[in-house]
Amino acid sequence: MAGIKDVAARARVSVATVSRVLNGHPAVRPGTRERVRAAIDELGYRPNGVARSLRTDHTSTLGLVVSDVLNPFFTALARAVEDEARAHGYSVVFGNADEQSALQDHHVRTLLERRIDGLLVSPTADSASLVTEVAGSGVPMVFVDRWIAGCPQVPVVRTDGRAAIAALVDHLxxxxxxxxxxxxxxxxxxxxxxxxxxxxxxxAAHGLPAPAHYREEGDFQAGSGRRATARFLDLPEPPEAIFATDNLMALGAMDEIRARGLRVPDDVALAAFDDIPWFLHTDPPVTAIAQPTEALGHGAVRALIDLIEGRPAASLTLTADLVPRRSCGE
Structure with a gap:
């Protein structure tokens, strides 16, 4: 397997320059960076040498890569992870993927280079090649919230929100x-x-229609929630209620409703997945599905420490709860 020295030789640079490229250092010239990246791809280099050393050299440090730190759910999750890690004598090094697979890969590489003891990841997509490769290399890893189906060997700590969503539809x-x-x-x-x-x-369980024009794919960002809501409200027969499957998209939906001079819930009801403190202070307060975020973070850390210390770690599935508020009509 190619090593960092092989990459340096192929790219005609120093090992230090390769390391700077892997860590995203801004001082590397664009042409040099491209040459190093090309060498990495040609040689199939991955920092597995560092990954293998994690089994014997402990640093009491965990890595956490989340999908979007600006999402209040992930902010709260990171806090829960840090609190539980500290209680067990570990510190946490954090990376924000910003819902970008390339940035996620960058953080994973950087964390491995820094010799973390184990890795917590909330993947940006359900097929991430580098994360899958690292999972198979022996690095202790746990998926939290999201997961990759192609990595059955990695424990998953997540929330099953299906019953809460059924309760929401029943409520509506x-x-x-x-x-x-x-x-x-x-x-x-x-x-x-x-x-x-x-x-x-x-x-379907309630015999309600589910036409394609009442479905819109967003990107877990407020802008996509606003665009989707605009399309819904422009329909000849707009929906009576909108369910946004994440909190930021719900806030975007509320912005669009208000921008049109409409009112929640008088003109259109609104509900969200992932309850956040802000929803208590909107007018009206937003009906939401709440995940046990603190328990997710704590459970993920405990599972990862079990792996690091040589114990088996099982996946953990928690339950979400519907929190009815006035945005749906009550």
Missing amino acids: HRLGHRRLAVITGPATTTTGNERAEAFLGAL
Whole structure:
């Protein structure tokens, strides 16, 4: 297997320059950076040599890579991870992928180079080649919130939100709403697919229609929530309620509703997956599905430490809860 010296020789640079490229150092010239990246791709280099050393050289440091630190759910998750890690004598090095697979790979490489003891990842997509490769290299790893189906050897600490989504649809139905629209997450994410399928299944259980024009794929960002809501509201027969499968998309939806001079819930009801403190202070407060974020973070850290210390670690599935508020009509 190629090593960092082989990459340096192929790219005609020093080992230090290769290391700077791997760590995203801004001082490397663009042409040099491209040459090093080309050498890495040609040789198939991965920092597995460092990864293998993690089994014997402990640094009492965990790596955490989340999909988007600006999402309040992941901010709270990171806090829970840090609190639990500190309680066990570990520190946490953090990376924000910003929902970009390339940036996620960068953080994973950097964390391995820094000789972390284990890695917590909330993948940006359900097929991440570098994360999959690292998972098979012996690095202690746990998926939290999202996961990659092709890595069955990696424990997953997650929330099953299907029952809460069914409860939401039942809640909307009891309030008299029949035309229900959904803003889904990216189809490349496990959580995006699970929440969309649960919503459509709940509609079918109530005999409610699920036309394609009441579904829009977002990207877990506020802008996509606003764009999806604009399309829904421009329909000849707009939906009576909108379910955004993440909190930022729900805030974007609320922005678009208000920008049109409409009111929640008088003109359109609104609900979200992932409860956040902000939802208590919006007008009206937003009905949301709450994940046990603190328990997720704590459980993920405990599972990872089990792996680091040579013990088996099982996956953990927690349950989400519906938190009804006035945004749906009550």
